[in-house]
Structures are given as C-alpha cells and as structure tokens.
Amino acid sequence: MRALARKGKSAARRLYRGYNRRKARNAPPPSIQRVRILLLHAYGMGGTIRTVFNLASYLAEEHDVEIVSILKEAEEPFFPVDPRVRFRFLDDRVRPSRDPLRAMLSKMPSRLIPQEETAYHRFNLWTDLQLARYIRSLDTGVLMATRPGLNLAMAQLAPPGVITIGQEHVALRTQAEPMQNLIKWRYRRLDALVTLTKADLRDYRETLPKKPRKLARIPNAVPPMSGGQAKLDAKVAIAVGRLTRIKGFHRLITAWETVAAAHPDWKLRIFGAGPQEANLRQQIAEAGLEDKVELPGPTSDVGAELEKASVYVMSSRHEGFPMTILEAMAKGLAIVSFNSPHGPKEMITHEVDGLLVKPRTNANLAAGILRVIEDEPLRRSLAEHAVETAATYDVDAVGRQWDALLAELLARRDGSYVRPQPAGASPGTAPDADADAPATEQAGAQVIPLNP
Known part of the structure; x- marks a missing residue:
C-alpha cells in the first residue's frame, strides 16, 4: 500500500509539473504592473496590516494594487484605506453564504497551512480551497505574501509566470522547528524573500540551503500620522x-x-x-x-x-x-x-x-x-x-527600495538583468560576491548577493 501511495504521489507531481510547463508556455510576458498582496485579515488591527496598507498606498502610484484578504471579519477596515487600493476577500465571515460545500469544508482543519503557523486555527479546508483557486488563477504580475503560512502556500502553488515575493514580519529563529524545515525547502521557489531586519537576513542566509533568486532586507516605513510632535510635558x-x-x-x-x-x-x-x-x-x-x-x-x-x-x-x-x-x-x-x-x-x-x-x-x-x-x-x-x-524610514525612501527590487525581479525574468560590476572592475572581469547588491543597496536596503 505504501509503495502504491508513493507511486500515486509521484504521478501527481509529474502531472502538476506538466501542467505548470503548459501554463508557462501560454503565460503572458512577465510584468510588475499588477501587484497582489496576500494578507490574513485586512480589516483587522495590527502592525502587519498597517505596514501592508502603507506599502500598498505607495505602490498604487505606479501599479495596479489589490490586497487579497483570506478572511473578512468586519464590515469596515480598522485603519484608513487608500481609495486607489482594491480589496478582495476569499472567505467572508461577516455575511457567509449558505453554500453546503462551504459549510462542510469550514468545519475541517486546513491541510494547506502548517499546524505550526501561529494563525493555523484561522484557516480551514474552505480557505484552503479559495486560496488555492485564487493563486492558481493568476498567470502574470507580482504576488506577495506576508506571513510564513501564506509564503509557503504561495511557493507551492504559484504558477511559473507569476513573480513571487515572500515578506517576513517575524524572526526565523522564533518559528517552530517543523515550520523552519518547510521554510528551508520551499522558500527556494520564491523569486525574492524580504526580511525587516539585518539579523533576520543573516539568519536566512545561513539557514536556507537553497535560496530564492533575491534575498533582501527592506524595513517598514513610517506611516502617515495625524497631528504634530509631542511636547514632552505630559506626564x-x-x-x-x-x-x-x-x-x-x-x-x-x-x-x-x-x-x-x-x-x-x-x-x-x-x-x-x-x-x-x-x-x-x-x-x-x-x-x-x-x-x-x-x-x-x-x-x-x-x-x-x-x-x-x-x-x-x-x-x-x-x-x-x-x-x-x-x-x-x-x-x-x-x-x-x-x-x-x-x-x-x-x-x-x-x-x-x-x-x-x-x-x-x-x-x-x-x-x-x-x-x-x-x-x-x-x-x-x-x-x-x-x-x-x-x-531615515520615510515612506518615499523605503518605497524606492521596493521600486528597485521589483525592477530587478522583472529584469531577471525577462532576461534583461545585468549583474552589476564592482567599482573599478575591467570589462569581462567576473564580478565578486558583492556585485549583485547595488540596485537595492543604493536605496538603503541590505541585500545578500545570490545566483540569478
């Protein structure tokens, strides 16, 4: 039975890879015009939500931006929303449908999200189905995920024509060991992984046996706030x-x-x-x-x-x-x-x-x-x-780092990427390990050079 199960899994993998190859042949050219950001619950409150809204607002100046929220658990967003940013909800829990399939699958635990994901209890088989359908419906553009469970799902399911960016808001060392093991092997499929801190960047560099095409540190930006500065006289x-x-x-x-x-x-x-x-x-x-x-x-x-x-x-x-x-x-x-x-x-x-x-x-x-x-x-x-x-964390300064990263990822996909030569190098000289960094580092991000 085990041998038969292994053969079945092997056949399923071959079918999946063949489907991806066909989809890649028919996919439109790579593009960064459309940016989709996966978020657990966009209408909730929390630091990740605020930073995603902040980034989406900046990118909306030049891109078609949509925040794709797994859950909808409130009628209105807790934080202000840029009207240029669109929202999509995969599981509306405010006004759920009476679909019997939804009712049945919503009672079953998730198989797509690892149990060690801190928000595992928020997912179920219905959200698995909706998330998988959404990801597989894409054929081009940029897809960004904002937590480990969503990064892993994106790495596993994203069609080959989609540029994928994993964004980490928590430190690698705080993840449970089973989650770290999945991260080690699945994150290599991402086009880029973005950390918020230099310490986390070093941890990923040392831990991942095979790395995404780009590994970068881009911090969060200060969001717009009302009022002026504190007078420091309040007790x-x-x-x-x-x-x-x-x-x-x-x-x-x-x-x-x-x-x-x-x-x-x-x-x-x-x-x-x-x-x-x-x-x-x-x-x-x-x-x-x-x-x-x-x-x-x-x-x-x-x-x-x-x-x-x-x-x-x-x-x-x-x-x-x-x-x-x-x-x-x-x-x-x-x-x-x-x-x-x-x-x-x-x-x-x-x-x-x-x-x-x-x-x-x-x-x-x-x-x-x-x-x-x-x-x-x-x-x-x-x-x-x-x-x-x-x-130094101004929205425009941090936003330029994202602009540089998106431009580089597109260039890597369409074949126009040229590895920067180190200063003083003669033409034809093989670039050293640091030659890959300037495009984003000039904007203030710390980038670990990786193979294209």
Whole structure:
C-alpha cells in the first residue's frame, strides 16, 4: 500500500509539473504592473496590516494594487484605506453564504497551512480551497505574501509566470522547528524573500540551503500620522500592541509599580485589545494601580495618542520590526525598550535615540523609565535624535527600495538583468560576491548577493 501511495504521489507531481510547463508556455510576458498582496485579515488591527496598507498606498502610484484578504471579519477596515487600493476577500465571515460545500469544508482543519503557523486555527479546508483557486488563477504580475503560512502556500502553488515575493514580519529563529524545515525547502521557489531586519537576513542566509533568486532586507516605513510632535510635558507613558503574552505588558505593569511609587503623578496608557485584557485588568487591580495604569482599548489614530505622551515603552519578549517604535520616534517621544535583537536593537542606538534595557527584567525596565522621567534634558535629547532616526524610514525612501527590487525581479525574468560590476572592475572581469547588491543597496536596503 505504501509503495502504491508513493507511486500515486509521484504521478501527481509529474502531472502538476506538466501542467505548470503548459501554463508557462501560454503565460503572458512577465510584468510588475499588477501587484497582489496576500494578507490574513485586512480589516483587522495590527502592525502587519498597517505596514501592508502603507506599502500598498505607495505602490498604487505606479501599479495596479489589490490586497487579497483570506478572511473578512468586519464590515469596515480598522485603519484608513487608500481609495486607489482594491480589496478582495476569499472567505467572508461577516455575511457567509449558505453554500453546503462551504459549510462542510469550514468545519475541517486546513491541510494547506502548517499546524505550526501561529494563525493555523484561522484557516480551514474552505480557505484552503479559495486560496488555492485564487493563486492558481493568476498567470502574470507580482504576488506577495506576508506571513510564513501564506509564503509557503504561495511557493507551492504559484504558477511559473507569476513573480513571487515572500515578506517576513517575524524572526526565523522564533518559528517552530517543523515550520523552519518547510521554510528551508520551499522558500527556494520564491523569486525574492524580504526580511525587516539585518539579523533576520543573516539568519536566512545561513539557514536556507537553497535560496530564492533575491534575498533582501527592506524595513517598514513610517506611516502617515495625524497631528504634530509631542511636547514632552505630559506626564504620560504609552505602549501600543495586541494584548497578548508575547507583548510583555504584564512585565510593564509590574515595572510601573516601582514607577508609580516614585512618581504618582505619572500615568501609563496601554492601547490595544486581545486575549490578555482580563488578566491585565486583574493585575492592575491587585497592584492598586487603577488610577495609574489605563487600558483604553484599541485606537485607529495612533498618532493622536502618541502626541499626548512623553515616553514610549516597548516590553515585548521579542519583535520583528515594531512599527510603534518608528511611530513614537517620528512623534518625538523618548523610547525605553527591552533589547530585543531582531527589532529594537537595530532601530535604537542606546542613549542616542532611546534606551535599551536587558530583556525580561522588570527592575531594569522600571529603572529605564524612571531615568527618562527624572532626567528631562536626557528625555528631550533622546526624543530629538529619535525624530532624526525616523526620517531615515520615510515612506518615499523605503518605497524606492521596493521600486528597485521589483525592477530587478522583472529584469531577471525577462532576461534583461545585468549583474552589476564592482567599482573599478575591467570589462569581462567576473564580478565578486558583492556585485549583485547595488540596485537595492543604493536605496538603503541590505541585500545578500545570490545566483540569478
């Protein structure tokens, strides 16, 4: 039976490859005019959604952009939407159809998305079917995915005429081992893999036995925000994020007990929603901090809330590339953050544009907050340099990196790509390993040279 099953799988693979070859022969020329971005739930709230909206808005200047959301779980988007960007939803859970097939498949677990994907419980056989149909319906253009499960599905299913870009918002080292094993073997099929941090770029370079045609680091950009910069005279510290264990807000509240004892006139506001809300409220009550720590819920206008504060605190166990730090920097807040290696450590220069403290140490977090509260010249100096740092993540500056990447991927597909020669090299000289980088590095991205 096992031998028969192996023969069946082998035959299915041959049929699939033959179908792909026929589809490649009939496909239109490669193009970057149409850009499709796969997202789990576009109308939800979270850093990835904001950054995707931000990127889509920039690309819509020159491209036909559509955000393809696996789920629809709200009538309206939580974040503002650029009217030039179109939306498609594969599974409408607000107004589900009465299709009996949908009803049956929605009760069955996903076979396309790995169980180790953190959002695995959001997928099912119905979403598998809709996602596979959508991906296989494409014949050209660019398809971008924004989380490991979707990257893996795209790598497995995308027709050969489609330029595929995997975007990683979480660090490779935080993935479960079975997920890392799938990543090692499937990501090689992608045209490009884009990480947010240099540390993650190094990890992928060292881990992937066979790499995509392009491996690049392009950070997130600061999104547009309402209002002006913070005046730094409000006795308010702020934190923003999903109320989950990984965000470490329980540690922040514990640290705030020390802060409140020394400075009872200061308040902490934690904006967000999530499964830990009840636990956090209980912790606040038990610590007697009801009038010192507030949980106002989520906000769609982060800029307005940052403007009312003087200090931003990041207490996460680990982060990919936290947008809220960039937003707080752009608003001119003093930043105090745990020294997470894949995000804050790259974004913050200690004692220049923020303070970094030892991860998971409540006492050190409290000490960092107390320091910026009690040393106003330091607070204002950190804030001033933070604004300068945020300027390097301007939407146009980061957008140009995406322009360069898309242009290079198209050139690699249509045969016009010419590997750049290193400075001073004579014609005909074989380029060294760094010769592949300039197109994107000139725009500020760090690129690992790979074989075309």
